[in-house]
Amino acid sequence: MTHASGEASMEGRPKSRTENRLLHGLMRSPGGVVGLILVVLVASAAVFAPWIATHDPGQADFFAARTPPAWHPEGSLEHLLGTDQLGQDLFSRIVYGARVSLLVGVFGALSAVTLGVTLGLLAGWFEGWVDRIVSGFANLLLSIPYLVLVIVVATVLGRSLVNVILLFGITSSPVFIRFARGEVLRMKRLAFVEAAQALGATPVWVVPRHLLPNLAGPLATLATFEISAMIFYEAGLGFLGLSVPPEVPSWGNMLSLGRRFLTTHPWMAVFPGLAIAVTTLGINLLGDWLRDAIDPRARERG
Amino acid sequence: MLSYVASKLLESLALIVGVLVLVFFLVRLTGDPVALMVPKDAPQEQRETFARMMGLDQPLPVQFAQYLADVARGDLGDSLRQRRPTLDIIRERLWPTVQLALGALAFAMTIAIPLGLAAGLNPDGWIDRIARTVGLAGQTIPNYWLGMLLIVFFAVELRWLPAFGRDTAASLVLPAVSLGFAGLGQLVRLTRSTVLDVRRSDYLRTARSKGVHATGLAWRHVLPNVAVPLISVLGIQFTYLLGGSVYIESVFAWPGLGTLLEGAIRDTDFPLVQAITVFIAFIAISVHLLTDLLYGWVDPRLRVA
Numbered sequence: 001m002t003h004a005s006g007e008a009s010m011e012g013r014p015k016s017r018t019e020n021r022l023l024h025g026l027m028r029s030p031g032g033v034v035g036l037i038l039v040v041l042v043a044s045a046a047v048f049a050p051w052i053a054t055h056d057p058g059q060a061d062f063f064a065a066r067t068p069p070a071w072h073p074e075g076s077l078e079h080l081l082g083t084d085q086l087g088q089d090l091f092s093r094i095v096y097g098a099r100v101s102l103l104v105g106v107f108g109a110l111s112a113v114t115l116g117v118t119l120g121l122l123a124g125w126f127e128g129w130v131d132r133i134v135s136g137f138a139n140l141l142l143s144i145p146y147l148v149l150v151i152v153v154a155t156v157l158g159r160s161l162v163n164v165i166l167l168f169g170i171t172s173s174p175v176f177i178r179f180a181r182g183e184v185l186r187m188k189r190l191a192f193v194e195a196a197q198a199l200g201a202t203p204v205w206v207v208p209r210h211l212l213p214n215l216a217g218p219l220a221t222l223a224t225f226e227i228s229a230m231i232f233y234e235a236g237l238g239f240l241g242l243s244v245p246p247e248v249p250s251w252g253n254m255l256s257l258g259r260r261f262l263t264t265h266p267w268m269a270v271f272p273g274l275a276i277a278v279t280t281l282g283i284n285l286l287g288d289w290l291r292d293a294i295d296p297r298a299r300e301r302g
Numbered sequence: 303m304l305s306y307v308a309s310k311l312l313e314s315l316a317l318i319v320g321v322l323v324l325v326f327f328l329v330r331l332t333g334d335p336v337a338l339m340v341p342k343d344a345p346q347e348q349r350e351t352f353a354r355m356m357g358l359d360q361p362l363p364v365q366f367a368q369y370l371a372d373v374a375r376g377d378l379g380d381s382l383r384q385r386r387p388t389l390d391i392i393r394e395r396l397w398p399t400v401q402l403a404l405g406a407l408a409f410a411m412t413i414a415i416p417l418g419l420a421a422g423l424n425p426d427g428w429i430d431r432i433a434r435t436v437g438l439a440g441q442t443i444p445n446y447w448l449g450m451l452l453i454v455f456f457a458v459e460l461r462w463l464p465a466f467g468r469d470t471a472a473s474l475v476l477p478a479v480s481l482g483f484a485g486l487g488q489l490v491r492l493t494r495s496t497v498l499d500v501r502r503s504d505y506l507r508t509a510r511s512k513g514v515h516a517t518g519l520a521w522r523h524v525l526p527n528v529a530v531p532l533i534s535v536l537g538i539q540f541t542y543l544l545g546g547s548v549y550i551e552s553v554f555a556w557p558g559l560g561t562l563l564e565g566a567i568r569d570t571d572f573p574l575v576q577a578i579t580v581f582i583a584f585i586a587i588s589v590h591l592l593t594d595l596l597y598g599w600v601d602p603r604l605r606v607a
Contacts, residue, residue, distance in 0.1 A: 140321065143586060144321060148582050152325070263465070
């Protein structure tokens, strides 16, 4: 990803080429296909949750409490993956839980990209004191171990979906700040940008027309991996009791409940964890394929 | 080299001051730090007494100056719950966390480096396939979930290893494996890709063309060049492990800094939360500084930048 798409965007039709290359890559990559299937599966669970779930996720049934999964001798087909200690259906809660994970992952990554790219572009374009402030902010956030930073900010913000999204948007922005800043610094000195400037183009014209299209590919890859990281960390926060409110069906909240019955009723923690693992696997495979499609040299490096 | 060391030292100092500012204002961000620490139904006069006791009734700049002066004297404040210096509490919990992080790092390195080397020297072989699977698994299996699976399997079903606590040497095994697994995946990927890069380099082609034997190539030319990028990753890994240990300590009831932080949050013991954050950031910045210096010493080209 440097010159090829640089030329493409100068020709004014970078899209068709990129799409061709992406499709071509997908057909050659079995991992990408598996990733796509997994992601579509999880996304459909989130979107069509009311039709897929067999029960109301918040409905307690004390007579059916702690039912094992259906294939267990004491299990029943009524509850495919069993129930928790309140008798809530685990399968239905996992299906609804996909909503929280994907909302946090997608909107968290979008906020991080928006905040990070804006700050990074400013820092790279203006350099000087703007750069020092922005880079200082990024280095500061990166200097505290990520999980500790996330936990402390979560504690201060409190438990709500919007706050959790905001939290990940801010704490993950340094990745995008560094990337956008470095790319702008590099591209500012390339011929096509200098040419545009020589013709009298202002930053307001050059940045969205010439710089952003060149950043789109690698940004999409970075953001994909960031989504899977956020899903992992959000569930971990839920597990510690620091994410969305406890009554909301989310994978992290289910883990937090399930861990208390780990030695006696392990399925209560095993299935939500499996959902997280499958989702992050799908997103990572998709991300690997996206990265290889955009930068073929990365393929061999794995 | 001297100016390189000086500039790195200054950078670290600036970061530490930055962390102090960040942590100080984060707690006051909500506008009412008293509300974070005192139960909602506490009477008004108790809130005021508490605010006066903690110095929270002072203007912000005065509070901040007081905080900086305390930190400079090595005083990170007193715990609300335990009513003694937070630094003493942290010191008691430090070793178990370091022990866990070192255990995880040792587990990750002993498996990842040979596996990554073997995979990189023989790409697309069956070892390479295993290495790639391990790399992907480390990236996608959440460490807290892995910890729970290991408890169910090795502690509950097989009864081979203890599930909770830190009573015997065997207690370290399951937490260290769960914590180290993600790092293992990352290290395998890195070692493998570095070997591949080195194998494509010009100096290796020269060595091969002048007739150096394959084993000689691997030991004399590939290995030393793989070691350099590993140093910086090990530094990053260590601080990552310090953070990641919060989840793992919680799963295994490991009495370290992670469970201390979790408990401090549950008790809304903010001075302790603040102190742990500053302390862990301080360790992370120091480790980062050390790897930077080590890196500059190994690779002279970096001293210029």
